Amino acid sequence: MDSIQSIGLQRAANPGPVQVIAVTGGKGGVGKTSVSVNLATALASTGRRVMLLDGDLGLANVDVFLGLSPRYTMAHVLNGERTLEEIILESPHGIQVVPGASGVAELANLSAAGHLGLVQAFSAISSRVDTLIVDTSAGIAHSVVQFTQAAQHVLLVVCDEPASMTDAYALAKVLSRNHGVNKFQVVANMARAPGEGAGLFEKLQKVTSRFLDVTLEYVGEIPEDPYLRRSIREQRPVVSAFPASPASRAFKKLALKADKWPVPEGPRGNLEFFVERLVRRPQVRLEVVK
Numbered sequence: 006m007d008s009i010q011s012i013g014l015q016r017a018a019n020p021g022p023v024q025v026i027a028v029t030g031g032k033g034g035v036g037k038t039s040v041s042v043n044l045a046t047a048l049a050s051t052g053r054r055v056m057l058l059d060g061d062l063g064l065a066n067v068d069v070f071l072g073l074s075p076r077y078t079m080a081h082v083l084n085g086e087r088t089l090e091e092i093i094l095e096s097p098h099g100i101q102v103v104p105g106a107s108g109v110a111e112l113a114n115l116s117a118a119g120h121l122g123l124v125q126a127f128s129a130i131s132s133r134v135d136t137l138i139v140d141t142s143a144g145i146a147h148s149v150v151q152f153t154q155a156a157q158h159v160l161l162v163v164c165d166e167p168a169s170m171t172d173a174y175a176l177a178k179v180l181s182r183n184h185g186v187n188k189f190q191v192v193a194n195m196a197r198a199p200g201e202g203a204g205l206f207e208k209l210q211k212v213t214s215r216f217l218d219v220t221l222e223y224v225g226e227i228p229e230d231p232y233l234r235r236s237i238r239e240q241r242p243v244v245s246a247f248p249a250s251p252a253s254r255a256f257k258k259l260a261l262k263a264d265k266w267p268v269p270e271g272p273r274g275n276l277e278f279f280v281e282r283l284v285r286r287p288q289v290r291l292e293v294v295k
């Protein structure tokens with residue numbers, strides 16, 4: 006059986022293309038940031054070089070979860086004040102963090118030079134990243150559409166609340182019908198009993214298979230865990246702060262699964278193609294209100 010350490014050794018010897026995972030969920034407060042931060046940290050402990058992009062551009066809080074105080078954000082990169090390299094923070098938990106933007110950025114309106122600059126910036130850091138995780142905002146903001154379209158994997162976080170299920174359904178509906186995103190990996194968060202997540206997934210699967218053209222895959226459940234709440238208060242990932250806690254064990258299991266998700270072969274797997282996909286959509290504004 007794979008252990009996190011043995012995978013790490015294999016990885017160091019064979020760097021590959023970049024895996025891009027967008028974490029989303031529809032409803033606010035279902036645990037997108039908790040999942041992003043802890044999946045990123047658990048994947049980093051497998052030896053992957055993980056970058057976490059705070060794509061929740063309205064209420065960016067990855068930095069708060071990790072106890073970081075960014076001076077610069079993507080907004081400074083987009084307006085040319087800083088380079089991407091300059092804004093990346095190294096978290097003490099082994100991940101690289103790209104802080105969310107503050108101010109207003111319009112990716113779709115980037116000049117040709119700005120567009121090229123952004124693609125080149127991501128291209129330049131491609132060689133230091135194995136996995137890019139994007140924590141998206143709640144709802145169906147334009148940026149959620151952009152990030153999920155550009156990513157290879159869309160991780161849909163749900164929990165046992167009617168609004169979470171209806172919002173996840175609504176998000177899958179809009180993304181699949183209007184934006185060509187029709188594959189989702191579903192993780193159930195805040196499960197109060199073992200098996201609750203599988204039950205939620207079945208419900209979602211039943212309704213989506215009747216009305217939508219989407220493929221859902223169940224990738225597991227994260228238990229409701231007071232240690233996770235405590236770790237947020239302490240501004241540390243639960244997988245680092247309380248590695249034996251139930252939530253930590255579940256995040257490590259999820260990381261071992263995510264480690265096996267396929268990455269595109271050839272140049273399309275490179276980070277600059279992620280940015281190309283991200284910025285090529287005309288009409289789409291990346292609104293940042295913080």
Ligand SMILES: Nc1ncnc2c1ncn2[C@@H]1O[C@H](COP(=O)(O)OP(=O)(O)OP(=O)(O)O)[C@@H](O)[C@H]1O
Nearest residue numbers: 033034035036037038039143195228229230233234
């Ligand atoms: N597995 C869990 N066990 C216990 N509490 C949890 C768990 N996951 C999330 N929470 C609680 O839910 C709150 C919201 O989580 P989080 O900020 O990760 O959600 P979010 O979907 O990113 O929210 P937003 O939409 O506001 O960005 C956390 O502050 C924490 O208190």
